[in-house]
Structures are given as C-alpha cells and as structure tokens.
Amino acid sequence: MEAVQEAAQALRILVNKGVEMTGLTDTQLVQLAVAAVVALGLVYLLKDILSTLLIPTIKVEPTDAEAKDTIVAAKYTPGQPVDKDVVPCYDPSTMQLLGHVPAMSAAEVRTRIAKAKEAAKIWRNSSFSQRRKLLRILLKFIMDNTETICRVSARDSGKPMLEAIVGEVVVTCEKIHWLCKEGERYLRPERRSAGIMSFYKSARVEYHPVGVVGAIVPFNYPFHNVLNPLTAALFAGNGLVIKVSEHASWSTGYYGRMISAALAAAGAPADLVQFVTGYGEAGNALVTGGVDKVIFVGSTQVGKLVMRAAADNLTPVVLELGGKDAFIVTEDADLNQVIQVSLKAAYLNCGQNCAGGERFLVHDKIYDKFLETVAPLVRGMRQGNPLGEAEVDCGALCMPGLSEKVHGLVEDAVARGARLLAGGRLRPAAEAGGQFYPPTLLADVRPGMKIWEEEVFGPVMSVVRWSSDDEVVALANDCPFGLGSSVFAGSQARARAIASRLEAGMSAINDFGTTYMCQSLPFGGVKHSGFDRFAGVEGLRGLCVPKSVCEDRLPLLMKSSIPPPWQVPVKSNAFAFGTSLVAMFYGPGLIYQARGLAALLHCLVFPGAYGKKAGKNKAA
Numbered sequence: 139m140e141a142v143q144e145a146a147q148a149l150r151i152l153v154n155k156g157v158e159m160t161g162l163t164d165t166q167l168v169q170l171a172v173a174a175v176v177a178l179g180l181v182y183l184l185k186d187i188l189s190t191l192l193i194p195t196i197k198v199e200p201t202d203a204e205a206k207d208t209i210v211a212a213k214y215t216p217g218q219p220v221d222k223d224v225v226p227c228y229d230p231s232t233m234q235l236l237g238h239v240p241a242m243s244a245a246e247v248r249t250r251i252a253k254a255k256e257a258a259k260i261w262r263n264s265s266f267s268q269r270r271k272l273l274r275i276l277l278k279f280i281m282d283n284t285e286t287i288c289r290v291s292a293r294d295s296g297k298p299m300l301e302a303i304v305g306e307v308v309v310t311c312e313k314i315h316w317l318c319k320e321g322e323r324y325l326r327p328e329r330r331s332a333g334i335m336s337f338y339k340s341a342r343v344e345y346h347p348v349g350v351v352g353a354i355v356p357f358n359y360p361f362h363n364v365l366n367p368l369t370a371a372l373f374a375g376n377g378l379v380i381k382v383s384e385h386a387s388w389s390t391g392y393y394g395r396m397i398s399a400a401l402a403a404a405g406a407p408a409d410l411v412q413f414v415t416g417y418g419e420a421g422n423a424l425v426t427g428g429v430d431k432v433i434f435v436g437s438t439q440v441g442k443l444v445m446r447a448a449a450d451n452l453t454p455v456v457l458e459l460g461g462k463d464a465f466i467v468t469e470d471a472d473l474n475q476v477i478q479v480s481l482k483a484a485y486l487n488c489g490q491n492c493a494g495g496e497r498f499l500v501h502d503k504i505y506d507k508f509l510e511t512v513a514p515l516v517r518g519m520r521q522g523n524p525l526g527e528a529e530v531d532c533g534a535l536c537m538p539g540l541s542e543k544v545h546g547l548v549e550d551a552v553a554r555g556a557r558l559l560a561g562g563r564l565r566p567a568a569e570a571g572g573q574f575y576p577p578t579l580l581a582d583v584r585p586g587m588k589i590w591e592e593e594v595f596g597p598v599m600s601v602v603r604w605s606s607d608d609e610v611v612a613l614a615n616d617c618p619f620g621l622g623s624s625v626f627a628g629s630q631a632r633a634r635a636i637a638s639r640l641e642a643g644m645s646a647i648n649d650f651g652t653t654y655m656c657q658s659l660p661f662g663g664v665k666h667s668g669f670d671r672f673a674g675v676e677g678l679r680g681l682c683v684p685k686s687v688c689e690d691r692l693p694l695l696m697k698s699s700i701p702p703p704w705q706v707p708v709k710s711n712a713f714a715f716g717t718s719l720v721a722m723f724y725g726p727g728l729i730y731q732a733r734g735l736a737a738l739l740h741c742l743v744f745p746g747a748y749g750k751k752a753g754k755n756k757a758a
C-alpha cells in the first residue's frame with residue numbers, strides 16, 4: 139500500500155514538473171503520454187509484423203506417405219532379407235514398408251564429412267543475424283507444417299500425434315526460441331578477470347566453432363533428435379554430419395528436404411548439413427572419420443564403443459546415454475497432480491525416453507492408494523496405430539525386438555515377487571498388427587530384480603515402496619544410471635532436500651521433465667548415463683573451442699617487459715626479486731604484502747647485495 143502511495147506521489151510530482159516545463163495542462167500532458175505509449179506500441183507491432191513477413195517461406199512438397207494418414211503399402215517383417223546396402227524403413231504401428239535408405243559405407247561417410255568441412259569453413263564466418271535467420275526460417279516452416287512434421291514422425295516411430303507435438307515440436311521450438319533470444323549472448327567473447335600480477339591486461343574467452351560436429355542419434359524422436367544438434371551446432375557456426383538410427387531413417391526424406399530448403403533460403407552453404415544413414419559401421423565411420431567433436435546419443439553399450447573409437451584421433455565426445463530415472467512421491471504429495479504426471483513419465487512415447495520415469499518410489503503411507511488409482515487408468519489406456527481411425531493413448535515400440543526385451547524384464551520381475559497389475563502380455567507384431575507392448579504396471583519391484591538394474595526403455599511403470607527419506611535416497615541412488623529425476627512432496631523444501639542428494643544430472647521438483655523444457659539448462663547425466671553436457675549454455679559452448687585471449691589494457695602506457703633482474707644474463711638478485719614479487723602480490727594480508735614491497739625495493743636499490751655476481755655463461 140505504502141509503495142502504491144509512493145508511486146502515485148512520484149507520478150504527481152512528474153506531472154507537475156511536466157506542466158511547469160511545457161506549459162500544457164495536466165490533462166493534455168496525460169493525453170500526450172498515452173499517445174506516445176500507443177505510438178511506441180504500434181511501432182513495435184509494425185516492426186514485429188514486418189520482421190515476421192520478411193522471414194523467407196520455404197516449401198517442401200510431401201509425398202503421399204508423408205501427407206496422408208492412410209496409405210496402401212506392402213507389409214514388412216523385421217529380419218526379412220534385404221539388399222545389404224540398404225536399410226528397410228517401415229511403420230512400426232502397421233508394419234507397412236515405407237521404402238529404403240542407403241546403408242552407407244565408411245568411404246561414403248568420409249565423403250560427407252569432407253563436404254561438410256568445406257561448407258563449415260564458409261559458415262564459421264557467418265554473422266549471428268544470419269544464423270538467427272536460418273533458425274527463424276525453420277521455425278516458420280515448423281509453424282506452417284506442424285501436422286505433416288508430426289505425421290512423418292508418427293509414421294516413422296509409431297508415436298501418437300499428441301506425443302509428436304509435445305516431444306518433437308514443442309521442445310524443438312523452445313530450443314530455437316532460446317537460441318534466437320539468448321544464444322548470441324553466450325557465444326560472444328566473455329570478459330574474465332586478469333588476475334593480480336596481470337592487472338594491466340584484459341582477459342577474455344572467445345568461442346570459436348569447433349568445425350564439423352558429428353552427431354549420432356537414436357530412434358525415439360526422429361524430428362527432435364535431428365533438429366536438436368542441428369540448431370545448436372549451426373548456431374555456434376559449425377557444420378553437422380548426423381547419423382540417424384537405422385530404426386527411424388525414413389523421416390530424413392522429409393526433414394532433409396526441409397533442412398536443404400532452409401539452408402538455401404538463409405544463404406548458407408548447401409553442404410553444411412549431411413545425413414548419414416546405415417548401421418553401426420556407418421556410425422563408427424563418423425566417429426573415426428575426422429569430425430571435430432562427436433555428440434553421441436544412444437545406449438550405454440554403444441557409447442563405450444564410440445568412446446573407444448574416438449580415442450584413436452583424440453576426438454572429443456559427449457555421451458548422452460541411457461537412464462533409469464527415479465520418480466519419488468512422498469506421503470504428503472498432491473496425488474491429483476502426481477497420478478497424471480506419473481502416467482506421462484512412464485508411458486509417453488511408449489516409454490522410449492532416456493529421461494523417462496522408470497522407478498516410481500512411492501511412500502508406504504500412500505502406496506496402496508497410488509496403485510489403486512493408477513491401475514485402472516493404465517488398464518484403460520488405448521493402444522494402436524496413431525494414424526488410424528481411433529484415438530490412442532499409447533503407440534508402438536519403434537525398435538524390432540524391443541517388446542521381447544521388455545517382456546523378459548517383466549517376466550523376471552514377476553518371477554521374483556513383483557505383482558503385475560496391468561499389461562504384461564506379449565503379442566507378436568504379426569498378430570498385433572504392429573510392434574505393440576501394452577502399458578504395464580508392476581508393484582513391489584525391489585533391488586535384485588533385473589528390472590531394477592536394467593533400462594527398460596518401454597511402457598512399464600515399476601512401483602517401489604519406501605518409508606523414510608534416507609531410505610528413498612539410498613534406493614534411488616542404488617542404480618548404475620543417473621540421468622534425470624523427479625521428486626514430489628507436499629513441502630517444496632523437503633522435495634528439494636531429497637533431490638539435492640540424488641546422483642543424477644537433472645532434478646525436477648514437483649514436476650517431471652521440466653528441466654528439458656528450460657532450454658537454458660544443460661542436459662546430461664552421471665555414472666552410466668554418460669558425461670559432459672548437451673543443450674543449454676554449457677552444451678552450446680561445448681560446440682565451440684573456448685579460446686583464451688589476453689592483451690594489454692592500455693598498450694601505450696604499459697606492456698609486458700622482462701624486468702631487469704630477469705633479463706638474460708640473469709642477475710644475482712633475480713631469485714630475491716621473484717620472492718619479493720610473490721609476497722607483494724599474493725601475501726595473505728597487508729603484513730606480507732608490505733614486506734614483499736620492502737624486499738622488492740631493496741632488491742632494486744641494492745642489487746649487489748644478493749648472492750654471487752652474475753657471471754658469463756661458462757659454457758659460452
């Protein structure tokens with residue numbers, strides 16, 4: 139109230155001053171101010187409209203399979219023999235064959251790297267405004283073609299359209315928005331303190347593009363997994379060679395055409411982004427083929443191979459690997475919120491999320507209630523072809539054989555005492571019409587079961603009972619992985635306290651996955667979830683060589699010169715001069731520093747008082 143009164147008083151004084159200075163009445167003055175605000179608003183609006191209209195529009199004609207919900211195509215059975223030089227592409231929720239992409243040889247991969255290198259030499263000199271232009275062209279295309287982008291992803295990976303918009307489009311737009319708004323700020327040279335002895339210097343870090351980034355990505359989000367490294371790598375001034383998964387390569391047709399058109403419209407070199415399709419050999423060729431940095435997103439097992447292969451050329455690697463995230467619920471958490479969020483954490487994208495909830499640690503006091511509420515919802519989830527007639531809550535698994543792997547983990551857990559409350563039934567793809575594994579709910583999961591240790595990467599919610607905060611922290615940390623985590627509690631402080639003790643790269647308090655929506659935050663894990671960070675400020679700067687630069691602050695007044703006692707031939711007071719400097723600059727407190735200054739002066743005034751006279755170099 140007081141603040142409002144003070145503000146009103148200040149406004150009154152301002153108006154009176156204005157009346158005094160302009161000779162206008164106070165009503166006229168207020169009208170003038172309102173008119174100025176409206177005019178400014180209009181200018182801002184016009185500028186915004188104009189700049190939006192000036193973003194070049196790109197057109198990419200989709201094929202029938204890209205544009206239509208229903209297509210007629212032959213069925214494919216995984217493992218069916220195909221030419222060894224191609225990767226078969228099929229829709230995992232209908233098993234319809236979509237076509238083939240080349241399984242590239244190492245020589246082809248190297249040719250693509252070489253092309254990207256040439257293009258990157260040009261792009262590294264591009265301005266930030268040109269890079270923003272490229273991102274805005276992509277953003278505009280995404281806005282105008284959201285449905286096709288989602289349909290292509292749904293067809294390639296089996297996810298429902300809602301999950302495509304959330305997991306593919308929203309996060310990509312958030313990233314582009316962040317890069318356009320804040321990216322430049324973090325890539326501009328950054329001033330650093332020069333230290334004590336170099337007080338006359340100015341110091342800074344410059345962020346130079348690494349050159350060509352080699353990204354290897356998995357199948358779970360075919361659009362975002364490409365756009366995520368692409369937007370950051372190109373914004374940092376690099377070229378990109380991206381190896382997509384053999385289980386989701388078909389969409390590179392549409393997304394690749396979009397990227398080529400955007401590069402052309404932004405005036406960027408056509409070869410700046412290169413796709414690599416194929417199997418592990420092609421991925422290995424990318425790691426060993428001379429790229430300047432490798433971003434590997436995939437399983438822990440393959441991550442280790444990548445790191446070994448990168449060691450030969452000392453190519454730096456970022457490893458974004460598997461996860462087994464803890465989703466902790468305390469007895470006083472808001473169950474209304476938690477239940478729906480937990481369903482998304484477990485079943486979004488049919489559970490194929492590196493940072494999905496895998497272990498649901500629920501407090502003893504609400505354990506039964508949690509299960510009673512969640513079980514009927516899980517049983518009621520509709521699964522099927524996302525582009526079919528009916529609404530679905532859960533799509534297909536993208537990778538052949540994943541249903542069998544998930545089922546093996548479920549069976550092992552049940553054999554060791556877990557209770558199966560929903561799902562858990564394996565149906566071969568031929569019988570189910572697609573690679574479906576039902577949303578599954580397991581209660582009483584405990585250490586010792588395979589599902590406790592191994593990443594599921596499928597639609598299984600494993601629920602675990604606990605009764606003290608220390609116990610839940612120990613349970614959560616009893617895991618080889620450490621990617622994300624979520625803690626739900628009635629008190630934010632308690633949730634924060636638990637989260638701070640978790641061995642994980644990311645923690646969401648009373649939420650799930652929100653750290654990823656904050657694109658300024660780094661993404662990555664600890665332990666077998668990998669190391670280094672992708673995304674956020676750290677990830678963006680990680681795509682650059684941080685170059686330290688130091689120069690004279692006032693070159694005409696002061697520059698580095700070797701002090702006389704240290705000049706060749708060194709003088710007998712050289713060492714004493716050094717010790718006095720050390721004391722003067724770094725002495726812990728004024729007594730030491732004053733002593734250092736006195737010693738320095740003595741050294742300079744009475745150089746002959748120190749040791750033997752500097753003689754000629756005997757060897758000379």
Ligand SMILES: NC(=O)c1ccc[n+]([C@@H]2O[C@H](COP(=O)([O-])OP(=O)(O)OC[C@H]3O[C@@H](n4cnc5c(N)ncnc54)[C@H](O)[C@@H]3O)[C@@H](O)[C@H]2O)c1
Pocket residue numbers: 354355356357358381382383384416417418419420421422425435436437438440441443444457458459460461491492493537593595621667
């Ligand atoms: N931490 C993250 O950011 C993140 C994100 C998504 C998925 N993942 C993880 O990815 C895994 C699922 O994806 P996946 O099964 O496709 O992973 P994967 O490790 O089998 O394959 C990932 C990519 O690596 C390539 N590859 C295979 N062998 C290779 C080799 N020897 N050298 C180089 N590249 C090679 C594949 O062709 C594919 O493109 C899960 O473990 C999941 O947690 C992690």
